[in-house]
Amino acid sequence: MIRKMTGRVGARGLAVLAAAPLLGVAPAAHADGPGPSGGKAHHGHKSGQGKGHGHAKPHKAPVKQKKPARSVRLHTSGPGRTVVPGRTYDWPFAVTAKGPGKAGRAVFRATLPKSLEFVSGRRDCASSGWTVECDLGPVRAGETVAGMIRAKVSRSAKPDEALRIPATVTWRKKRAAADFPVARVARTADLAVSRTAPATARAGTAIPYEMKIRNRGPATAENVFVHASGPVRLLAGNAACIPEDTGFVCGVGALRPGETRTLRFRVMPAGNVRAGKVLRYRSRVTSSTMDLNPGNNAASMRTRLTAAKAPSKKSPAKKSPSKKAGSKQHHAKHPAKKAHAKSPEPKRGSDR
Known part of the structure; x- marks a missing residue:
């Protein structure tokens, strides 16, 4: 009895198994569980391989922000x-x-x-x-x-x-x-001025002056000029100086460190500087080079004018005696000789 029932069930099972592929139903053995070879069954579609799906990107480790360097x-x-x-x-x-x-x-x-x-x-x-x-x-x-x-x-x-x-x-x-x-x-220089002036001079006469310009350095003094101002008139004689409205100006040129240049000139006092007054005028030296000590760049000229020398009166010269007058005086001193010379000699025949 039991064998018959088993046989029937087995026949139905075989019939169901035989009909399953026709109906499109996958066998239960392939859905889950180990396959015939004892391995795991493979799914129909791999995970993540559908349309529009790519490989899953691996997560990156968070980047640590660097601290600003000192x-x-x-x-x-x-x-x-x-x-x-x-x-x-x-x-x-x-x-x-x-x-x-x-x-x-x-x-x-x-x-x-x-x-x-x-x-x-x-x-x-x-x-x-x-x-x-x-x-x-x-x-x-x-x-x-x-x-x-x-x-x-x-x-x-x-x-x-x-x-x-x-x-x-x-x-x-x-x-x-x-x-x-x-x-x-900076290029700098130190110009110094010294002068030689007469203490007195007679009014109406030319006055000679001498001026020395020295460069004490440390650099060369370029474009050196001497400007004189005062009641004077420059006389000819120094080619380096030319007259101006209130005096004159003299060109010196360039002076090397330690170099000295001497200027000599003659001036005539203005008409309002008369005898008894002091002639004053000032000279100043300039340069295109910076001067570290401008306090010694100027000199003052002072000369007292005295009265002009009066012309001496000449005594009249004594006239020397002429030869004619001398001869007369000579004869006056010896009148006897003159008379004796004029008296005629006596004739010898008069005694007869």
Whole structure:
């Protein structure tokens, strides 16, 4: 009984299995579970291979943002292109700190040339030899601190000498370097005037003068002229001088350091400067080159006029006696001889 029922069920099962492919129904054994070879069954479509679907992109690891690096910058400026010996100038600078973190101590250093002498500074500056150091104190990130060093140009600085000042700054183990703008020593000279003038002169006569112009350096004095002004009239005799409305001007030319030029000229006082008065006029020397000491560029001429010498009266000259008058005087002194000469001799025959 039991065998018959088993056989029937088996026949139906076979019939169902046989009809399944015709109906398009996949066998249950292929839907899930291991296949005939013991492996896993493959799905009809792979995951993510449909139309409009690509491969899944792998997730990138989040990029860590880099912290801004610490840095420091140094800005410099100068007094100008040229500087004059003996004068004092300022050299400003500024320090800018950048980066995260707390404030850090900043230190500025500069090396001066031998032609500059440190005078003072802003931001706690001090010098040791030719090195200047300024303690800028704590500087925060993003902060700019300004400073300045003041120095004097030596009087012995050579003309056209280039003054170069290298500088550095340190902040939180960072360092920056920058040079100050180059400044050159100006070409300067020192002209000095000396004169020789007579203390007195007679009115109405020409007065001689002598003037010396010396250049004490340090550079050559270019386009040197002497200007004289006063109640005088220049007389001919010096080709380097020409008259002007109120005096005259003399061309000297160029004077090298240590060179001296001598001018000699003669002047006539104006008509209103008479005897008993003092003739005064002033001479001034100029140059296209800068003069460091203008106080010795001028000289004053002073000459007292005396009365003109009166012509001496000549006594009338005695006339010398003429020969005729002398002969008469001679005969007057010897009248006897004259009478004797005129008396005739007696005739010898008169006694008879």
